[in-house]
Each structure stands twice: as C-alpha cells, then as structure tokens.
Amino acid sequence: MKNLWNSIEAKRFRNDILKMRVYSSRLLGENRQLVLHGGGNTSVKLMGKNFFGEEEEFLIVKGSGADLATIEEKDFSKLSLRKLLKLVEFENMDDLDLVFQQNLAMINPDSPSPSIEAILHAMIPYAWVDHTHADAVLTITNTPSGEDLINELYGNRVIKIPYVKPGFKLAREVFKLKKDLDWKKFDGMILLNHGIFTFGET
Ligand code: ZN
Numbered sequence: 001m002k003n004l005w006n007s008i009e010a011k012r013f014r015n016d017i018l019k020m021r022v023y024s025s026r027l028l029g030e031n032r033q034l035v036l037h038g039g040g041n042t043s044v045k046l047m048g049k050n051f052f053g054e055e056e057e058f059l060i061v062k063g064s065g066a067d068l069a070t071i072e073e074k075d076f077s078k079l080s081l082r083k084l085l086k087l088v089e090f091e092n093m094d095d096l097d098l099v100f101q102q103n104l105a106m107i108n109p110d111s112p113s114p115s116i117e118a119i120l121h122a123m124i125p126y127a128w129v130d131h132t133h134a135d136a137v138l139t140i141t142n143t144p145s146g147e148d149l150i151n152e153l154y155g156n157r158v159i160k161i162p163y164v165k166p167g168f169k170l171a172r173e174v175f176k177l178k179k180d181l182d183w184k185k186f187d188g189m190i191l192l193n194h195g196i197f198t199f200g201e202t
Pocket residue numbers: 040117131132133166194195
C-alpha cells in the first residue's frame with residue numbers, strides 16, 4: 001500500500017493542528033479502496049484555555065455525518081476531555097444519555113454532534129487517533145475465523161476487541177482493558193467486525 005502522506009504538503013499545516021487533522025483525515029477517506037463511504041472518524045487532543053481562562057485538555061473529533069474524504073475544519077467539534085473521561089467511569093449508561101452528555105461536553109454548542117465513538121477517542125492516551133472502518137480489516141474479520149487470521153497477521157502488535165455495538169458498552173470494554181494496558185507495546189487496536197484504531201503522539 002502506498003503511503004499518501006506528503007511531507008512537503010503537510011509542512012504547510014505544521015502550526016495549525018486542526019488544518020493538519022483535516023489533511024490527514026482526508027488521506028484516509030479519499031481512497032475508496034481503503035474505506036467505504038463515511039470512512040470512520042479521527043481526532044486530536046490538545047491543551048488550551050477554556051472560557052474561564054483555565055488550562056484544560058480538549059478533544060477535537062469528527063462530527064457525525066461528515067465524510068472523511070471531504071471533511072473540513074467546520075466538521076470537527078471541540079469537547080472537554082475531562083468531561084468525556086468521567087462518563088466512562090459509570091458502570092452502565094443508556095446510549096441516548098451518552099450522546100446527550102457528549103453533546104454537553106462540546107465547547108461550542110453550534111458544532112456538529114460528535115460521533116458516538118468520540119468517547120473511544122477520548123480514552124486512547126495519545127494525541128492523534130485515527131479510526132477507520134477499513135475494507136481490508138473488515139474483509140478479514142467478517143469471516144468465521146476472522147480472529148485467528150488477525151492473530152496470524154498481527155500477533156501481539158494489536159489490541160483485539162470482540163464485536164460490541166458502538167456505544168457505551170464498547171467504550172466500557174475498552175475502559176476495562178485500558179486499566180492494565182501498556183499502550184506503547186501496540187501499533188493499534190482492531191475491533192472485530194468493525195474496524196481499526198491507530199494512534200500516536202504525532
Ligand atoms: Zn467505528
């Protein structure tokens with residue numbers, strides 16, 4: 001697979017995190033051989049000051065309904081990371097409550113609502129998080145021996161999560177796993193029958 005990252009082009013956005021996030025999100029979404037319509041969702045975490053002048057960590061994440069192929073700056077929402085991380089401490093939560101609370105965590109209520117998967121992005125302890133419903137991963141995992149094939153291909157390089165419908169239950173699965181996980185040991189996380197998360201400091 002050809003890496004579409006262009007260092008010269010990317011240099012133009014080095015001082016603007018959101019523009020860089022748009023650039024790298026489009027690289028994932030533009031190629032129909034990599035992902036189908038919609039593609040998944042991407043995010044980036046950054047420190048900043050809130051309205052009250054307090055230093056806080058934010059999550060900028062793709063809003064629902066946008067397509068990674070054509071995404072623009074306005075299609076991302078900025079949320080309070082602290083509020084998102086508190087949500088996952090609940091033992092159980094209705095998905096409608098999750099969506100409602102995620103909306104309440106938005107810094108600008110006029111931004112698009114974040115994806116129900118925003119909470120997963122919040123939990124991954126890296127600044128840059130890419131999540132795609134990648135055709136290649138789905139082609140392999142959507143088979144009776146999908147998990148074995150993933151083990152054969154990636155061994156211990158990826159975290160594997162059995163299929164759970166996206167929402168609070170999936171977030172909770174990842175939360176429980178995360179507690180004793182050394183994320184540095186992994187290149188990514190494969191959600192069986194769903195897609196892949198990759199992450200990094202840059
Ligand atoms: Zn997904």
